[in-house]
Amino acid sequence: MAEQTEKAFQFQVGISQNSKLASKKKGNAKRWYCDVGLGFKTPKEAIEGTYIDKKCPFTGSTITIRGRILTGVVVSNKMKRTIVIRREYLHYIPKYNRYEKRHKNLSAHLSPAFIGVELGDQVTVGQCRPISKTVRFNVLKVQKKIIKGAGAKQFSKF
């Protein structure tokens, strides 16, 4: 029931909402999930969870991951189910034989399968079809930020 937060009934397309079948099953109704390929493991939460997200690469039937796979650092997670990641790179200036720092921001859709994604986490995103005006990527893997040394002993959050 927790996942029905919208004005329209949320369900996975293609999974029948039949009363007959649902009552026969012991647990929840059937859940559709898939393997996105390219060696990415589908998170347990995607298989066992109850969230409905049509744009999730693991439980949304219309999204396929193809094209580029990029990584970045999470800069903002204030949007609903999407994050902004920052990708840094060095640009070479031939005249001075040196490099300069540049960065590009990228909006990526964050599936509810990934819980507790905070600022500073490293994230792997895969290209998919346009999901919104600026979102063309979907989060596939999250590597939490490691607080090294003295920082680890300190209270960073609750």
Next chain:
Amino acid sequence: MYQIRIIEILEEPEILAAPGEQSDSEHLVVQMWASLVAVLMLGYYVWGISRDSRHKRNATGAKRAHYRKKRKFELGRQAANTKIGAKRIHAVRVRGGSTKFRALRLDSGNFAWGSEHATRKCRIIAVKYNSTNNELVRTNTLVKGCIVEIDATPFRQWFESHYALPLGRRGKKPHEGHEEGLNKPRSNHVERKVAERKEGFKVEQALDDQFVTGRVLARVTSRPGQAGRCDGYILEGKELDFYSRKIRSKGKH
């Protein structure tokens, strides 16, 4: 050169109208011709609605420069806003030559009772709920995903003939005609099949209640403005609970 001609024609429809004829319809024809000719001569379409993103701001917020006119492939058309009434469908020629059927008024659709694997053509009575816009409920506009009330009799007839069980009868004495499905003459073979089906079979309470009133809630799954049809499925189980609650809370306001 051609542009000037078009304007001339629009301003003086009398040129085309023969003396004594009405020039109104001609004017309309001329306007349509003008659009067509504009497309051919000027290289862009004169429909107002476009689906481009060149008029929108960038992701950074920058205003995009307007450097080219609207293209025909970016066109959008007026919404169908299909209402409930005697069937009225217009065919539209679309890009590539295919046709879309713009339903302007529909009165019935093919609805499915999923768990029973039965589909029947039913009359659509009213729009009950639309998650997007209450206005569309008030004006009884049919769109994909809206919840409608359909006439339940085709399903009741099928059910009673298939299961030989009464559906949606609350102890009332049924009319003569309604006995048909329940007690129609069946061969032995069919009787056995029916008995097998009946065993331990029960319809959901919430659904049965709906059948009593003769009206059942269903969700529209086709796109009336694109396909010209209003098809869907009967709400059951969790979905039915969800929408019943929504409709009831709406009614309270």
